[in-house]
Amino acid sequence: MTSLPPPSARKLGLVIDLDVCVGCHACAVNCKEWNAAGHSAPLTDLDPYGANANGVWFNRVHSFEAGEGAASRTVHFPKSCLHCEEPACVTVCPTGASYKRVEDGIVLVNPDTCIGCKLCSWACPYGAREFDHDAGVMKKCTLCIDRIYNENLEEADRVPACVSTCPASARHFGDLGDPGSAVSRLVAERGGYDLMPEMCYKPVNKYLPPRQRQCGAGHDGAPSSLAAPEPAPGGLLGWLDRVLSR
Amino acid sequence: MHPAASVIFFTVSSGAGYGLLATLALLAAFGLIAPGLGLGLAGFGLALALVTAGLLSSTFHLGHPERAWRALTQWRSSWLSREGVAAVVTYVPAGLLALLFTFFTPGPGARLVLGLATAAMAVLTVYSTGMIYRVLKPVHQWHNAWVVPGYLVLGAATGLLAAHALLRAFAPEGSAPAIVGIAALAAVAAGFLLKRGYWAFIDATPAASTAETATGLGAFGRVRLLEAPHTGTNFLMQEMGYRVARKHAARLRLIAQLAAFLLPAAFTLAALLLGGVAASLLAIVAAALGILGVAVERWLFFAEAKHTVSLYYGAERA
Numbered sequence: 001m002t003s004l005p006p007p008s009a010r011k012l013g014l015v016i017d018l019d020v021c022v023g024c025h026a027c028a029v030n031c032k033e034w035n036a037a038g039h040s041a042p043l044t045d046l047d048p049y050g051a052n053a054n055g056v057w058f059n060r061v062h063s064f065e066a067g068e069g070a071a072s073r074t075v076h077f078p079k080s081c082l083h084c085e086e087p088a089c090v091t092v093c094p095t096g097a098s099y100k101r102v103e104d105g106i107v108l109v110n111p112d113t114c115i116g117c118k119l120c121s122w123a124c125p126y127g128a129r130e131f132d133h134d135a136g137v138m139k140k141c142t143l144c145i146d147r148i149y150n151e152n153l154e155e156a157d158r159v160p161a162c163v164s165t166c167p168a169s170a171r172h173f174g175d176l177g178d179p180g181s182a183v184s185r186l187v188a189e190r191g192g193y194d195l196m197p198e199m200c201y202k203p204v205n206k207y208l209p210p211r212q213r214q215c216g217a218g219h220d221g222a223p224s225s226l227a228a229p230e231p232a233p234g235g236l237l238g239w240l241d242r243v244l245s246r
Numbered sequence: 247m248h249p250a251a252s253v254i255f256f257t258v259s260s261g262a263g264y265g266l267l268a269t270l271a272l273l274a275a276f277g278l279i280a281p282g283l284g285l286g287l288a289g290f291g292l293a294l295a296l297v298t299a300g301l302l303s304s305t306f307h308l309g310h311p312e313r314a315w316r317a318l319t320q321w322r323s324s325w326l327s328r329e330g331v332a333a334v335v336t337y338v339p340a341g342l343l344a345l346l347f348t349f350f351t352p353g354p355g356a357r358l359v360l361g362l363a364t365a366a367m368a369v370l371t372v373y374s375t376g377m378i379y380r381v382l383k384p385v386h387q388w389h390n391a392w393v394v395p396g397y398l399v400l401g402a403a404t405g406l407l408a409a410h411a412l413l414r415a416f417a418p419e420g421s422a423p424a425i426v427g428i429a430a431l432a433a434v435a436a437g438f439l440l441k442r443g444y445w446a447f448i449d450a451t452p453a454a455s456t457a458e459t460a461t462g463l464g465a466f467g468r469v470r471l472l473e474a475p476h477t478g479t480n481f482l483m484q485e486m487g488y489r490v491a492r493k494h495a496a497r498l499r500l501i502a503q504l505a506a507f508l509l510p511a512a513f514t515l516a517a518l519l520l521g522g523v524a525a526s527l528l529a530i531v532a533a534a535l536g537i538l539g540v541a542v543e544r545w546l547f548f549a550e551a552k553h554t555v556s557l558y559y560g561a562e563r564a
């Protein structure tokens with residue numbers, strides 16, 4: 001059924017801290033690693049060792065520059081499905097293959113009924129859906145549905161692969177429908193925001209903005225240019241220096 | 247957006263087919279054309295062939311054509327599904343009308359009911375096609391009030407041009423050819439005004455989304471892409487990253503206006519004034535040019551459409 005279910009109380013999603021992300025792409029790689037054998041497997045790569053390597057990824061890390069001069073920022077920007085509350089990617093689907101789960105709001109594609117018309121990818125403003133040319137069906141982030149409820153994993157590992165792997169802890173997973181959850185508090189404290197709010201898709205995932213620059217940051221006493229190295233001394237000191245620098 | 251040949255062929259062919267079908271059905275409903283083998287086979291035959299060829303070609307670009315029937319299930323929410331249902335339902339009155347018209351002599355009651363039902367379903371199908379694009383918020387060039395009238399009027403114009411040519415060849419007697427010729431002129435004129443209005447609209451109105459809203463980093467200043475997520479290409483860039491040079495777009499708009507509107511209008515007018523064999527030939531040329539011109543227009547409809555996903559790949563405005 002591609003009509004949307006009534007809004008769910010539980011809204012599982014991600015909070016991504018743009019102040020912390022270092023752009024290492026570990027989340028994207030671990031996502032590919034887990035999901036290549038997960039719920040929507042395989043994540044087909046075409047021409048993987050050739051000149052035109054091209055494949056399905058659920059998570060991609062873009063890097064942007066914002067502003068000019070000393071006030072400018074370089075921001076690494078991971079992006080995957082935002083599991084929107086009002087996702088037109090679901091309602092445009094003619095087959096019922098795309099759906100939003102009633103119990104936790106996760107948006108999924110049923111690969112057994114998808115006809116591969118690609119209309120849902122046109123309806124997603126964020127580019128979160130990628131067509132698998134080999135399987136002939138649409139693929140997208142599952143919020144690691146096969147990890148977060150997986151009782152064979154340790155409790156601590158029941159988070160999406162991207163969250164578990166981030167070496168900088170820039171990614172947080174939780175219930176954004178619960179105002180008291182850790183992720184909701186983080187969003188409230190840091191001013192978490194929606195991407196393209198003007199589309200009115202109401203993304204569940206939130207982004208935390210880069211923090212204000214600390215007062216005096218950038219003036220840590222280091223010289224603005226390097227002094228030329230001193231000429232090597234001669235005599236006994238020179239001999240000692242050469243011996244010690246070997 | 248990538249202008250896929252199958253989708254262009256589908257929308258042009260089915261638009262003209264439903265336009266022709268609706269024209270013939272209305273003429274039959276009001277007794278303006280007489281039932282018979284020639285016009286039945288050529289007219290309804292061509293209309294159903296165009297519609298069917300279009301529908302078949304639209305299934306070619308599917309990843310799983312054998313599952314196409316599933317697209318009929320989600321009519322409650324999806325315009326693509328509604329289009330499929332409307333297309334299938336249209337075959338019922340259209341097929342009956344075509345059969346009766348070609349091989350029998352249907353009474354005025356049957357003609358009226360089947361004719362009106364066929365025309366209404368044809369309009370509904372093309373309306374649904376337009377709505378598929380109209381509801382897509384991420385594409386500014388599609389998410390506006392010009393799109394659905396464009397689909398309806400261009401379908402009507404190409405259908406009327408084809409009907410005019412067919413009537414001149416197979417049923418030149420009576421007032422029907424002149425009526426259809428005049429209607430074709432009106433539809434072509436309306437199409438011309440609509441497309442010019444549409445182009446003026448997309449040139450003058452900026453999309454709501456920018457690289458700043460897409461990233462939420464506008465507070466720091468202008469946002470631009472520093473590094474793409476990958477060195478190669480991907481599905482999103484292939485499907486939604488299509489860019490047509492302004493220079494080419496301007497030239498193609500000119501070609502579309504000439505081929506789809508100005509020349510067909512001139513040829514149709516000449517046919518109306520001249521009559522006879524000359525009129526037949528002129529009407530055929532007008533119809534062929536009209537369909538070609540609309541194919542160029544449809545190519546542009548895709549090529550000029552810019553998806554918000556391009557904002558994540560270096561575009562500053564969608």
Ligand code: SF4
Pocket residue numbers: 080081082083084087088089090107123124125126127128129140201
């Ligand atoms: S981010 Fe795109 S694919 Fe994910 S729910 Fe929203 S509209 Fe759908």
Ligand code: SF4
Pocket residue numbers: 092093094095096097098109113114115116117118119120121137138
């Ligand atoms: S590609 Fe599949 S999931 Fe997407 S709209 Fe078409 S049928 Fe639905």
